Amino acid sequence: MMEKQTARPLNASVDADEVEKFSALADEWWDPEGSFQPLHKLNPARLGYIRDRICDHFGRATQEPKPLKDLRLADVGCGGGLLTEPMARLGANVTGLDASERNVMVARTHAERMGLDIDYRYTTVETAAAAGEQYDAVLNMEVVEHVADVDSFLDASCALVAPGGLMFVATLNRTMKSFAFAIVGAEYVMRWLPRGTHDWRKFVRPSEMAHALRRGGLSDTSFAGLAFDPLHGSWRVEERDISVNYMGCAVRPQ
Secondary structure (H helix, E strand, O other): OOOOOOOOOOOOOOOHHHHHHHHHOHHHOOOOOOOOHHHHHHHHHHHHHHHHHHHHHHOOOOOOOOOOOOOEEEEEOOOOOOOHHHHHHOOOEEEEEEOOHHHHHHHHHHHHHHOOOOEEEEOOHHHHHHOOOOEEEEEEEOOHHHOOOHHHHHHHHHHOEEEEEEEEEEEEOOOHHHHHHHHHHHHHHOOOOOOOOOOHHHOOOHHHHHHHHHHOOOEEEEEEEEEEEOOOOEEEEEOOOOOOEEEEEEEOOO
């Protein structure tokens, strides 16, 4: 990954082809049997990971009905709102950012039907960062592998984290195992994802991710893997194996 540059356009991280690809699938976001079925299956594991670490960091009780009450949270690359809505139900004041106008329209419509007050915005993360916005927690989940400029995207995402706040990331490791499982297996053999969903060359190694987060002023980065249980058709957090799917959490010091 390249070192930080000083002057980047506000849409440097936007990959127009990726935006078009996900915009074309926007109507399927809330179909648990559609193109986003893998994310629906993944949601319980990643929601638990995010909730538990936010509660631990801010001294909240996970068993409370709204443990994230009054915390400001941004979901970068929110898509149709699969993570954004649960965060709002947990009590957070949530902003969803996405570079696809169609995704934002789908997310807004679904949130309104669910009676949820979520601030969805058709914008880029660089624009939000340039405006000086900051949040107690920033979600950056399954997005970085779809952007045009990883450094610009992660720099801007880090800038959104308020002092004492958290950044969550999730992506795919750039290993031969991830090529076999996440592309050959998921896209061509099992057909969980449309072919061409991922480009292995854009996967980010944990060491690269940790370096980018440090460059962005974050520290105490920890990673955990995700493992699929074929018997139950579900995902679980796997602390030791980060060779394919992994999540991470980092802190901005006070």
